[in-house]
Amino acid sequence: xxxxxxxxxxxxxxxxxxxxxxxxxxxxxxxxxxxxxxxxxxxxxxxxxxxxxxxxxxxxxxxxxxxxxxxxxxxxxxxxxxxxxxxxxxxxxxxxxxxxxxxxxxxxxxxxxxxxxxxxxxxxxxxxxxxxxxxxxxxxxxxxxxxxxxxxxxxxxxxxxxxxxxxxxxxxxxxxxxxxxxxxxxxxxxxxxxxxxxxxxxxxxxxxxxxxxxxxxxxxxxxxxxxxxxxxxxxxxxxxxxxxxxxxxxxxxxxxxxxxxxxxxxxxxxxxxxxxxxxxxxxxxxxxxxx
Numbered sequence: 001x002x003x004x005x006x007x008x009x010x011x012x013x014x015x016x017x018x019x020x021x022x023x024x025x026x027x028x029x030x031x032x033x034x035x036x037x038x039x040x041x042x043x044x045x046x047x048x049x050x051x052x053x054x055x056x057x058x059x060x061x062x063x064x065x066x067x068x069x070x071x072x073x074x075x076x077x078x079x080x081x082x083x084x085x086x087x088x089x090x091x092x093x094x095x096x097x098x099x100x101x102x103x104x105x106x107x108x109x110x111x112x113x114x115x116x117x118x119x120x121x122x123x124x125x126x127x128x129x130x131x132x133x134x135x136x137x138x139x140x141x142x143x144x145x146x147x148x149x150x151x152x153x154x155x156x157x158x159x160x161x162x163x164x165x166x167x168x169x170x171x172x173x174x175x176x177x178x179x180x181x182x183x184x185x186x187x188x189x190x191x192x193x194x195x196x197x198x199x200x201x202x203x204x205x206x207x208x209x210x211x212x213x214x215x216x217x218x219x220x221x222x223x224x225x226x227x228x229x230x231x232x233x234x235x236x237x238x239x240x241x242x243x244x245x246x247x248x249x250x251x252x253x254x255x256x257x258x259x260x261x262x263x264x265x266x267x268x269x270x271x272x273x274x275x276x277x278x279x280x281x282x283x284x285x286x287x288x289x290x291x
Contacts, residue, residue, distance in 0.1 A: 030130055037119070037126045045115030052107065060110060063167045063195065064095060064174075070167040093174040093184035095191050106188055113196060117158060117203075121151035142217050150210050157206030160258060161199035165244060168251035169198050201244040205259060212266035216273040223270040226263075233263055 048055050062068050097103050116123070125147045132140060173194070174184055215221035226233070241255040 033126045033130045037123050040119040040122045041112070041115045043115075044118040045111045048114040048118070049107065049111035055110065055114065056107075059114075060192065060195065061095070063162075063170050064093070064191065068167060070163050071171065093186050095186050095188055097188045102188060106192060110192060117200075120154055121147065124150055143214075146210070150207065153206045153210060154203050157203035158199055160206065161202030162195075165202050165251075165255050166195050166198035168254065169194060169245055172251060198244055202255075205240065205244075206262065208259070208262045209266045209269055213269050213273065216270040221270055223267050223274065226267045226270060230263075230267075234260065237263065 063070070097106075099105075128147050132143075135143070170191075174186070177184065212221055212226070237256055237259045238252070241252045241259065245251040245255050
């Protein structure tokens with residue numbers, strides 16, 4: 001029976017294309033990728049858990065206060081265009097907990113979500129390490145930098161969701177009333193659900209360019225097809241913006257604009273992919289003639 005070191009060497013040699021892995025070897029390799037990914041999530045979750053003050057007061061509850069960075073920026077922009085509304089009166093609700101173990105449960109679940117977000121680049125890298133040995137050499141060459149760009153887009157989406165989409169949604173819902181005598185008292189779970197939904201939705205929507213890149217590499221998407229269905233895409237983007245934002249036209253426009261820019265960027269990426277593929281094919285066709 002092979003020792004763990006021997007198994008590791010066999011798996012590494014298989015990843016480098018030196019030997020062919022059996023089904024059991026694939027399961028063994030997958031198990032270790034999952035274990036390492038789980039350890040990373042646990043470590044980041046524990047870091048978040050033991051930094052409760054920063055996690056909740058500064059990060060999670062930041063958008064619930066009027067001094068949050070986003071509100072101050074939008075307030076200054078409003079003053080620039082002639083608005084006289086004071087910046088301190090933008091948030092008007094109370095967050096409360098109604099369950100005995102609600103705060104402890106929310107502390108654990110929130111730490112776990114933050115741990116996943118922080119460990120996402122490593123998680124994707126582990127997935128990529130498992131998938132990469134099964135790709136052809138040209139597929140590996142076409143996918144260089146995938147981990148970097150996927151991670152960058154994910155982080156940009158998180159930042160956009162946290163600093164733009166989520167605060168706009170929270171501000172609108174917190175100040176919306178059907179009667180002035182009704183006070184908004186939000187449940188902690190409801191608040192966190194809104195915040196995480198807005199943030200994570202934007203994080204995954206921002207992966208559109210990478211999705212188009214891989215689809216274009218596979219020949220499933222062309223720039224002409226994306227241009228042809230641009231109007232349909234705009235409608236879909238507006239629907240997505242309406243789902244992840246409150247029924248406030250300004251918030252929907254602010255969320256829609258960057259997604260439309262990402263769609264246009266994806267069209268350009270599809271053009272570049274096809275141009276490079278055509279150039280490579282032409283080069284391969286010229287090789288026999290040159291001989």
